[in-house]
Amino acid sequence: MTDDTTHRREWTVTGMDCAGCTAKVVRAVERMPGVRAARVALMAERLSVDLDPGTTRSDQIEAVVRALGYGIAPTVAVDDVPEQAVRPATGADPSWYRTAKGRLVVLTGLLLALAWVVALLTPAGGGYAAFVAACLIGVAPVAWRAVAALRMGQPFTIESLMTIAAGGALLIGAAEEAALVVFLFAVGEVLEGVAAGRARQGIRALADLVPKTAMLEQSGGTRTVPADSLTIGQVVLIRPGDRIPADGDIVEGTSGIDESPVTGESVPQTRSVGDAVFAGAINTQAALRMRVTREPRDNTIARIILLVEDAEDARAPTERFIDRFSRIYMPAIIALSALVILVPPLAFGQDWTTWVYRGLALLLIGCPCALVISVPASIASALSAGARRGLLMKGGAVIEAAARVTHVVFDKTGTLTRGRPVVTDLIPAPGVAEIDLLSIAAGVEAGSGHPLAQAIVARAQAAGVLVLASRDARALPGRGAVATVGGAPAWVTSPSHAAEAGGVDPAALSRVTALEEQGRTVVAVFRTGQPLGLIAMRDEPRPDAAAAIRQLSAMGLGATMLTGDNARTAAAIAGEIRLDHRAGMLPEDKLTAIRAMNRQGGVMMVGDGINDAPALKEARVGIAMGSGSDVALETADGALLRDHVTDAPAIIRLARATMGNIRQNVALALGLKAVFLVTTVMGVTGLWIAILADTGATVLVTLNALRLLAFDPTREA
Ligand SMILES: Nc1ncnc2c1ncn2[C@@H]1O[C@H](COP(=O)(O)OP(=O)(O)OP(=O)(O)O)[C@@H](O)[C@H]1O
Numbered sequence: 001m002t003d004d005t006t007h008r009r010e011w012t013v014t015g016m017d018c019a020g021c022t023a024k025v026v027r028a029v030e031r032m033p034g035v036r037a038a039r040v041a042l043m044a045e046r047l048s049v050d051l052d053p054g055t056t057r058s059d060q061i062e063a064v065v066r067a068l069g070y071g072i073a074p075t076v077a078v079d080d081v082p083e084q085a086v087r088p089a090t091g092a093d094p095s096w097y098r099t100a101k102g103r104l105v106v107l108t109g110l111l112l113a114l115a116w117v118v119a120l121l122t123p124a125g126g127g128y129a130a131f132v133a134a135c136l137i138g139v140a141p142v143a144w145r146a147v148a149a150l151r152m153g154q155p156f157t158i159e160s161l162m163t164i165a166a167g168g169a170l171l172i173g174a175a176e177e178a179a180l181v182v183f184l185f186a187v188g189e190v191l192e193g194v195a196a197g198r199a200r201q202g203i204r205a206l207a208d209l210v211p212k213t214a215m216l217e218q219s220g221g222t223r224t225v226p227a228d229s230l231t232i233g234q235v236v237l238i239r240p241g242d243r244i245p246a247d248g249d250i251v252e253g254t255s256g257i258d259e260s261p262v263t264g265e266s267v268p269q270t271r272s273v274g275d276a277v278f279a280g281a282i283n284t285q286a287a288l289r290m291r292v293t294r295e296p297r298d299n300t301i302a303r304i305i306l307l308v309e310d311a312e313d314a315r316a317p318t319e320r321f322i323d324r325f326s327r328i329y330m331p332a333i334i335a336l337s338a339l340v341i342l343v344p345p346l347a348f349g350q351d352w353t354t355w356v357y358r359g360l361a362l363l364l365i366g367c368p369c370a371l372v373i374s375v376p377a378s379i380a381s382a383l384s385a386g387a388r389r390g391l392l393m394k395g396g397a398v399i400e401a402a403a404r405v406t407h408v409v410f411d412k413t414g415t416l417t418r419g420r421p422v423v424t425d426l427i428p429a430p431g432v433a434e435i436d437l438l439s440i441a442a443g444v445e446a447g448s449g450h451p452l453a454q455a456i457v458a459r460a461q462a463a464g465v466l467v468l469a470s471r472d473a474r475a476l477p478g479r480g481a482v483a484t485v486g487g488a489p490a491w492v493t494s495p496s497h498a499a500e501a502g503g504v505d506p507a508a509l510s511r512v513t514a515l516e517e518q519g520r521t522v523v524a525v526f527r528t529g530q531p532l533g534l535i536a537m538r539d540e541p542r543p544d545a546a547a548a549i550r551q552l553s554a555m556g557l558g559a560t561m562l563t564g565d566n567a568r569t570a571a572a573i574a575g576e577i578r579l580d581h582r583a584g585m586l587p588e589d590k591l592t593a594i595r596a597m598n599r600q601g602g603v604m605m606v607g608d609g610i611n612d613a614p615a616l617k618e619a620r621v622g623i624a625m626g627s628g629s630d631v632a633l634e635t636a637d638g639a640l641l642r643d644h645v646t647d648a649p650a651i652i653r654l655a656r657a658t659m660g661n662i663r664q665n666v667a668l669a670l671g672l673k674a675v676f677l678v679t680t681v682m683g684v685t686g687l688w689i690a691i692l693a694d695t696g697a698t699v700l701v702t703l704n705a706l707r708l709l710a711f712d713p714t715r716e717a
């Protein structure tokens, strides 16, 4: 996005409570010269701007945002000082009474109380003047913000509606009510801020998991250093009970690691020398030494937080609809209120004061805060509720698509099965020694990352067999691998591919069938025209795979296993887990199958992301499973960080609950508006009820969204 003259800059902006606020900031900044694009992440309180610093300086942008009534401070200049690109772990929001909006509540409240006292003591009308004063002083900062927005080309803001309504009320002599409205408006703003802050904290809590300091090993002992100063290759000491300060590999010690903060996995895992551990996890038992493998800002948890925060930008279609709706809604209400003020007195000779009053109250109904916050509040709560259990979704669009899924497709290896096949049978061809079969096969597979390859190499190492050196190693996707071993090309492939190449002796094929019917995967090893034998492996289904499929069908969802493995092995495994399957699929077959299913409805594909990234992309919703797959987190639409198959139904449950919550919120916000629209025009409710209704709706909507934080998607309904 950024070219030579454009730089991306980021700020933390405080005081934004709803999408109305973010729109105001974005529109104001985007009008400035030299600004290519401006984006605001509401829950992350982040403004990022691509700008040409030669045309507009950062402090000019800051001045504009401040004029609108928000706080602003630079976070990072991503491409200017990359080494500082660590977001400060911000703590909780400041207490409400320390914010500008909080001070306005105190001020307007005191003025109102004072005016009431004056009114009691001076029945002759001194009270009226006191209410006028209270209203004017209270509305001044609001009017100031309205003027700032107006100067930036935004006439219709909540502040401008407020200012007109309060000013109009004064003109028709309703000073007491005007002062009350100003006070209630200030209270509402604070309540909205508190509610939005609660939603934010769920995400921030993740950042607080990484300890601030680390014990760096140096010649002559350890030294306490800030955790975000660690660099790759440094060795740190982690005492039992400590949190791990960075992603790294253990170089000394064995301990139980509680990864629940990062992945949601609640059972501590035993980790030992050579194993990877994540920043934020807790070392439960023994002291460990660990070598840092990732810069602090690339830590898995830092990437999860970024993903969750940025997810807000991937807006749900519902959300975009509401944005468009509220853009029409405000002007429409203003037009309606003009009609209410003008038509009855002019056309029907009715009383001006009554209808001006009703028109002004209608203006306050025009405040779309509750409506515009209804979707992002639910989404933010859902994202952080999911993140705490290792269920990640990249934003509202993914949540919406996941809620509509009708069919779930699973990859077999590493998803429904453990992905750690174990060699069960070695069947050398006549005249071939078992050792040669194994050492040649391991030689071919040594460079491959395929789970079958790893099983063969592991078996060779365990048996103390020399792994022959190889060159020109190459994968035959969906079929096997080939390499030059000991001077001659050698293959390890599926028996069917080997049969075509003349690399299995026909007598062996019945053995293959028998092994495959037991759910084992068989590969044939051969050189040009010379069969060397068969190797059988078995990859156990994950313990919760069958439960996951049962849950999915209870939720009315279909489930299918796609595998490159042969039909008999696939049928045996699918029979154990009890789901539909399609076998013998080449990677491109998987794509075609998913494309066809996409046409019939929403398909979610769950895979380990290692060799099925294209299929994950093709599916309506692609979910990568397993914390190990770094690539997948970036390319998929979401991820299940724990190796639990039951998290697939869980993430759909979360998505469905979120969409349900959003529907409730939209209905609540629109319903309340509709009710008070009618009562206002009929004159049943007045000015201060109108403002109370808007604030009340905003608070109700946010509270309802916060219920999602407590929703446990892993529990069956
Ligand atoms: N490196 C390899 N060594 C031996 N056989 C292989 C190798 N790669 C692929 N094969 C053969 O090709 C088949 C399909 O492989 P593919 O990688 O497409 O599927 P998979 O990952 O094993 O299973 P799934 O599709 O369920 O993930 C395997 O069952 C195996 O017979």
Ligand SMILES: [Zn+2]
Binding pocket: 016, 017, 018, 019, 020, 021, 158, 369
């Ligand atoms: Zn707002």
